[in-house]
Amino acid sequence: MPIRLWCALALLLLAQAVSAEDIPDSVLKAGDASITIQYSSKVSDDFRKLVEGWVRDAADAVITVYRKYPVERVTIEVRVANGGRVGGGMTFDGRLIKVRVGSETTREAFCSDWVMTHEMFHLGFPDTDRTANWIGEGLSTYMEPLARARAGQLSAEEVWGSMIDGFPKGLPAAGDEGLDHTPTWGRTYWGGALFWLLADVEIRRQTNGRKSLDDALRAIVAEGGTGSSHWPEAKIFRRADAAIGKPILEKLDERLGAHPEKTDLAALWQQLGVSQNGRAILFNDSAPWAGIRRALTHG
Ligand SMILES: [Zn+2]
Structure with a gap:
């Protein structure tokens, strides 16, 4: 040159x-x-x-x-x-x-x-073992629309529309194992997100709305469980359950982490009082868990 x-x-x-x-x-x-x-x-x-x-x-x-x-x-x-x-x-x-x-x-x-x-x-969530990637990715996928709704950035209709559309992608397909052993995109993101929705609903049900997944997440961060830390899966669920005072996450992990359990989404939407008609999202406020549904997007 x-x-x-x-x-x-x-x-x-x-x-x-x-x-x-x-x-x-x-x-x-x-x-x-x-x-x-x-x-x-x-x-x-x-x-x-x-x-x-x-x-x-x-x-x-x-x-x-x-x-x-x-x-x-x-x-x-x-x-x-x-x-x-x-x-x-x-x-x-x-x-x-x-x-x-x-x-x-x-x-x-x-x-x-x-x-x-x-x-x-x-x-705000610990890094986990590779086989448990679904825990962190599922949490981000689940909390993101709820948090944006609580901050007034998304409507409840948009949140539930995306959930009704997304969660079927997280269900186990033929031959899939539990979340810990099927690291596909759908199972990692949407399967993980469904785990957290089921956990959140169960926490709110069992505590009559006094506690929610938010309490568990705050407890994990308070103990240093941020993205700079590495926690094994069991520690995350143990700490979350301690914050709630009930072994909800550990039990749910025994089911969905290890086994390809197929959640009945239609029944879940019915209990929460949300349905889709064409592109419209409809809410039923007399559904058994309608209060939980409202609390999820209103904080
Ligand atoms: Zn992510």
Whole structure:
């Protein structure tokens, strides 16, 4: 390569290095917690404001469950990409969320996104054994729409519409084993989410609404069970049950973790008083568990 080209290349690399350092972070407060957003390339003020609003909404949603932000600080690396949508996200060690975001993403697209809230729930829950991935992924899948509804970001109809649509994907197919031994996408995310719905309903039933899954999750975080920690499956359920005062999670895990139990979803929806007619979601307030259904989306 001619020397002049080398110089041009060196200058270009230098310019990039300088500009990366020039991109200011966004720093948000969520209660006592600090959220730092880093951008992979220069962004407009409008885009920066949209990203900040999106992250703040997700933090508000998570706080409806934990009553505070579940970790003291987190860094969110926004990889700015082409296009107008939020791409995949990933959480690392309870301190870092990486996410791809299209530079043309609109306010509406940010408002309908679930990725950021899903990832933030990973911050407040221990890492588990590989065979138990369904526990954490299921929890994020289950809590994300409920938390957004509680924060006024989703309607109850949207929440139950997504659940009626999603949960059949989590049921065991022919040849599947329990959740611990069938790490497919459907069983991991939706099968795991169904586990947590069944747990939450059972906790609320057995305590006459005095306790909920929220109490168990807060107890786990209070004991250091954030994404920076590694807890075996048994410890998570034992700690959750201790917070509730009943062995609900351990018993449910014995059933669904080890065996391909097929939940009767039609019966569950009927008990909760929710049904689908075409695209419309209908609620029956005289159903036996209608109070539980309402509490799930209202906190
Ligand atoms: Zn996840």
